[in-house]
Amino acid sequence: MPQFIVDNAEITIKDGIWKIFNTTGRHTLSSFFTMVRGNGVVNYNPSFGEARQLPGDVLSVEYIESVVVGYDQNRRRWVLGLQVALKPDEKSRFIGLAQWPEGDNQQYALEGQTAGRALAEYMGRPLKLFGVKKPTAIDPRKTVTGPLEDHKRYDIDLASVMFKARKITIPLTLGDLSLTRTKNILTLRTPKEAAGNKGGEEAPAYTVCTFDIDAKLVKLVPPTGLLGSFFGPSGRAIKFDQIRNVEHRRIVSYDQSTEETSDGSMIDMSRRRxxxxxxxxxxxxxxxxxxxxxxxxxxLTTSTLRAVQIGIGAGTHEIEEEMRRLKQYERESGSMDQKAETAENLAVLLAASIGVPLVKTSVGDLDDDG
Structure with missing residues (x-):
């Protein structure tokens, strides 16, 4: 569960809920501002709303133009807030949510942009950056090291693995990826284009893997052909008793990108990978x-809520364009869910066949809690 300690407050992100708590004074046990992913409204304490001229204790995200993160040169602090306009003809104004201790600290910048990006995604609103030339990036080499980084780990014992495996049908396929079974031999085939090292990123070195349950042996075969012969690794065999567990790993990272707006600020357009x-x-x-x-x-993620919120008074073209984006987002989300499910089912089947526990690890995913 990500936690960020800011001045007199604490931000937590867990189970799709973004909250901020006071850490001093009264009412430190309940959050004064809460956003549930995809809910379409933010909830806050009446006193918070009154002090900022917001209505009651709830506000539709339709009135929120963007989430804002940046370095305030006057106060010399990193700040996080919202750009809000309660009326169509009203100029938007900044509503502060959190500020970090004084100083242009790289860690504060990273925390602010991480918390802001999550809040923007939950709201379906853009993340606007000011006083920032580009998003604070994490070392790209760290995105491929998996559990060597800060991560969440969930251990699943063999009995639970066997129970899960009984519910999964073989053959298991996704595009050119397949897991088939002939008698007591499982054969995993990975597309050739997915094998080998590309751009310095970790990638499968083998295109065919067989799991012989009777011989208790895994055989790994590298890509064939001229390039595979000269540059690919040699095949190898691994006995079942050498395998401690099967790991299903989930890594979320961002391809950093921004677009400059007319007022000179930056909109974060980082793609989620x-x-x-x-x-x-x-x-x-x-x-x-x-x-x-x-x-x-x-x-796509910033337009989904807008597609739902468009009223009858909107023009036909606007409605059609937003609905097109919504449908595309639904297709993209479905494709991602299918890939996630395929990888997990594959890990379960292999762990059950080998007779070892399953370990699930998650790196960089704010939403994942098992």
Whole structure:
């Protein structure tokens, strides 16, 4: 559960709920501002709303133009807030939510942009950056190291794995990826284009993996052909008793990107990248078998709520355009869910066949809690 300590407050993000609590004075046990992902409204204490000239204790995200994160040169602090306009002809104004301790600290910048990005995604609103030349980036080399980074880990015992496996049908296929069974041998085939190392990123080194249940042996075959012969690794065999567990790994990272607005500020257009992979864990190494990837365009995530909120008075073209984006977002989300489910089912079936526990790890995903 991500937690960010700011001046006199604490931000928590868990189970699709973004909250901020006071850490001083009265009422420190309940949040004074809460956003539930996709809910379409924000909830806050009446005193918070009154002090900021907001109505009652709830506000539709339709009145929120953007989530704002930036470095305030006058106060010399990183701040997080909302750009709000309660009436169509009203100029939007800034509503502050949190500020970090004084100083242009890189860690504060990262925390602010991480918390702001999550809030923007939950609201379906853009993230606006000011006093920032570009988003604060995480070292890209760290996005492929998996559990060597801060991560969540969930251990699933063999009995639970066997129970889950009985509910999964073989063959298991997704595009050119397939897991088939002939008698007591499972065969995993990975597309050739997915194998090998591309751009310095971790990728499967083998295109065919067989799991012989009787011989208790895994055989790994590298890509064939001229390039595979000269540059690919040699095949290898791994005994079942050398395998400690099967790991299902989920990594979420961002392809950093911004667009400059007419007022000189920046809109965060970072694409959210999901990687779902399956590994064999040995004593001194992990062997990557499969990696599936999906990228979501931020233009789709920020338009979904707008498509729902458009009223009867909107023009036909506007409605059609927003509905087109909504349908595209639904297709993209469905494709991502299918990849996530395929990777997890594959990990379960392999763990059950080998007779080892399953470990699920999650890196960089604010929403994942098992």
């Amino acid at each position: 999901y990687r779902f992979s399956v590994h064999l864990t040995l004593k001194d190494e992990t062997v990557l078998l499969v990696r599936l990837e999906h990228v979501i365009d931020p233009r």
